Amino acid sequence: MRFFALIFFLCFYCFGAVGERIVWSSGLSFLTFLEQNHLPLKLYYNLSATDKELASEIQVGSVYYLLKDENQKVLQALIPISEDMQIHIYQNPNKEYALDFIPIVYTTHKNTLVVSVQKSPYQDILEHTKDIVLATEFVNTYRKSIDFHKYMLKDDKLAFTYTRKYRLGRTFSTPEIQSAIVQTNKKAHYIFGFEDSFYDLKGREVAGFLLEMPVKYRRISSKFSYGRWHPVLKKVRPHYGVDLSAAHGTPIYASASGKVVYSGYRGGYGNVVEISHGDGIRTLYAHMSKRDPKAFVGARIKKGQLIGRVGSTGMSTGPHLHFGVYRNNKPIDPLGIVRTEKNQLKGSKKKEFLIFANQQKEILDSLINSYDFSEKKGYVMTESIQ
Numbered sequence: 001m002r003f004f005a006l007i008f009f010l011c012f013y014c015f016g017a018v019g020e021r022i023v024w025s026s027g028l029s030f031l032t033f034l035e036q037n038h039l040p041l042k043l044y045y046n047l048s049a050t051d052k053e054l055a056s057e058i059q060v061g062s063v064y065y066l067l068k069d070e071n072q073k074v075l076q077a078l079i080p081i082s083e084d085m086q087i088h089i090y091q092n093p094n095k096e097y098a099l100d101f102i103p104i105v106y107t108t109h110k111n112t113l114v115v116s117v118q119k120s121p122y123q124d125i126l127e128h129t130k131d132i133v134l135a136t137e138f139v140n141t142y143r144k145s146i147d148f149h150k151y152m153l154k155d156d157k158l159a160f161t162y163t164r165k166y167r168l169g170r171t172f173s174t175p176e177i178q179s180a181i182v183q184t185n186k187k188a189h190y191i192f193g194f195e196d197s198f199y200d201l202k203g204r205e206v207a208g209f210l211l212e213m214p215v216k217y218r219r220i221s222s223k224f225s226y227g228r229w230h231p232v233l234k235k236v237r238p239h240y241g242v243d244l245s246a247a248h249g250t251p252i253y254a255s256a257s258g259k260v261v262y263s264g265y266r267g268g269y270g271n272v273v274e275i276s277h278g279d280g281i282r283t284l285y286a287h288m289s290k291r292d293p294k295a296f297v298g299a300r301i302k303k304g305q306l307i308g309r310v311g312s313t314g315m316s317t318g319p320h321l322h323f324g325v326y327r328n329n330k331p332i333d334p335l336g337i338v339r340t341e342k343n344q345l346k347g348s349k350k351k352e353f354l355i356f357a358n359q360q361k362e363i364l365d366s367l368i369n370s371y372d373f374s375e376k377k378g379y380v381m382t383e384s385i386q
């Protein structure tokens with residue numbers, strides 16, 4: 001079956017060649033993409049094992065760019081595999097197609113928003129920033145620590161700092177809230193983003209989401225890494241999950257309750273099951289020898305339910321589970337979010353956090369206290385652009 005991508009005809013380069021912005025459609029595999037665009041399949045087959053895995057990271061719904069000449073021949077393709085990296089297909093000087101992984105160029109804006117709430121946090125954030133994704137993210141982040149409907153009154157204050165990424169003049173990815181204050185009836189509720197989670201002033205996790213280890217493993221054979229681009233080595237690759245080595249056939253259990261959003265074979269990842277857990281969290285289980293028939297797309301799965309068995313399908317040197325965790329489609333370190341004996345900050349980490357939180361608290365307090373809300377009910381300010 002062929003799945004055709006939804007095409008936005010957006011001409012960004014109009015001298016004979018046409019650039020298109022296209023959404024990666026559901027069911028489209030990288031090989032099918034090559035086929036549809038008359039690109040040589042060896043671009044995929046010649047990739048190393050790691051790179052074949054990475055090519056399986058292309059997310060449904062992500063936007064890629066195609067540049068074609070007047071005969072519809074592809075001159076260049078840029079397909080994101082994460083916020084940081086993309087597949088680059090181009091013609092080398094011998095007019096042969098080549099494929100490489102290159103960093104995505106984007107700018108990060110660090111912003112501050114201060115608001116005297118008039119309608120609701122969501123509505124007011126939206127009014128001041130025109131950013132629906134940001135308003136949603138803010139409300140979701142606070143959901144577990146305060147009930148806005150119950151406690152929020154008109155003229156209560158909120159302030160927060162966040163980053164927003166821009167690529168080719170458009171926002172992309174989810175905004176990252178760094179630290180925030182919500183002041184209700186003179187009581188302040190703070191949250192501080194620290195190492196992939198949010199904590200209150202005392203270092204207690206407030207918006208955490210904990211997962212169980214999906215498998216009884218022997219050892220971690222490969223850790224998670226963003227594989228930040230190294231300008232000299234040029235070959236550093238990310239690893240968007242942990243590899244848990246275990247005997248062939250070892251049962252794999254769902255890390256948390258949720259709904260199966262993918263079950264099938266996917267390139268370098270082999271047999272894959274993906275579960276969406278709400279709160280923007282999604283888990284991925286790859287290289288399975290067998291997917292459990294009960295883990296079909298759309299099925300509701302309970303935490304601890306069998307979803308498949310360890311294997312080495314796809315690109316894999318031996319039986320292991322590649323376990324990936326995504327927050328808002330962004331890969332995060334699974335080991336940072338799986339349940340350990342107690343998910344609280346301790347020791348030197350806690351010290352580091354408390355220093356950070358107190359600095360942030362002072363900034364947030366002064367944002368609210370130094371602003372005169374009598375004329376304007378809020379403002380957004382861009383502090384820095386990187």
Ligand SMILES: [Zn+2]
Pocket residue numbers: 222239241242243322323
């Ligand atoms: Zn892996």
